[in-house]
Amino acid sequence: MTTDNNILISVQNLQKSFGDIEVLKGINTNIKKGEVVVIIGPSGSGKSTFLRTLNLLEMPTGGEIYFEGINITAPDTNINLHRQKMGMVFQQFNLFPHMTILKNMTIAPMKLLGKTKVQAEEYAYELLKKVGLEDRANAYPSQLSGGQKQRVAIVRALAMNPDVMLFDEPTSALDPEMVGEVLSVMKELAASGMTMAVVTHEMGFAREVADRVLFIDEGVIMEEGTPKEVFENPKSPRLQDFLSKVL
């Protein structure tokens, strides 16, 4: 029983080509408020491209994306305003190396949301406390481990109070022993009711946290369903083949 009000992001016939190479060949899906969608697929399948089109880091070559009911792919849309509500976490962290952790987290809320320094820092400390890094507030990114950097990247995005969080392979660049600390932050975030779209190779995370799993291959959603349906009863041979390799 889905009413339109519950849909946060609606993707309609989304296409993306790089030159002659067609990466996305018509993706249709809706992401509901509070839903955790995990996107899996072989490398080169277009799953990262799909995630990056959601906040227009990649411009789609066809189709539409509606975010909170507004067509953000229309040429006259001010995407900067919508991106403030779409947090993004990258594989390579992309913290700003010339700023302290605190500055990393406060610059956008101060410049874009008009928060005062005191307000922004207070909220930043609150978020850092949640991920156990409040004592690192004045460190520079180069002084942190990979897992710490990614936790900071997550709270930097959260500092903007986004309505959805996009994760682009957040644990793929981490040493194995640091994957857990990042995943547990993401689990807590999911439990708090945040809407999330996560591209990952962590099948355990998908199984445990996802409300819905999308299997993208050859530029389309080849199969989707609850983790139980996707992992225990895969229908398409491509998904069966993929799961046999990763599980």
Next chain:
Amino acid sequence: MQYITNYFASLAHDFETVFIAKDRYLQIVQGLLNTVKITAGALIIGVVIGVLVAAVRSSYDKNKETLKMRGGFGYIALSILNGICKVYLTVIRGTPVVVQLMIAYFVIFVSVKDGVPIGIFAFGINSGAYVAEIFRGGIMAIDNGQFEAGRSLGFNYIQTMWYIVIPQMFKAVLPTLCNEFIALLKETSVAGYVGVMDLTKAGNSIAGVTYNYFLPLLTVAAIYLVVVMVLTALVARLERRLRRSDH
């Protein structure tokens, strides 16, 4: 022993003739002043032009795909600006600075008799081309992830450049930029071609009058050297300050 005493006596006499008699040292002071004026003025013009040209060129390189896709006025305007910048870079970097200076003095500003402002203009235009390419190289060398992280927080293109890319770029290009400033200072020694009494011209003209080349030219060389060393020391200090975030 006698020889050495004689030598110093003759040196003292020459010094008297070259610098003290008829207050000739004032020519050196005036020359140094003009050299510093031209260098400082050209530096400011060069950096302003450099920033603008680098902004156009790197914006074009970064955004042409997206703008092309969206079409319209923005793409055409940026293409034209980019074309103008390319012509500017080619012409300025492809012709000798002395020729540019003489064209400015004898062809463009025929009615202006004071060579100093023309020197500032010509050297500024010349330096701008080199500074532009230094800045552009610096911007292109910053990981695109930094840019994407800025945009994904909701910063627009200019804010992302200003808060995130340019501070990092500036730190990276500082040694190269310092090099360019040193080169500029020394290049201004051709200002004598358009009748400016700069440091080199002052030394040369004293030498011509006193028939002593040794003292005036070595003095001029020593002054250039000291100025460059002071400049280098200042930049090294700035570099150390900017490096605080690297640990």
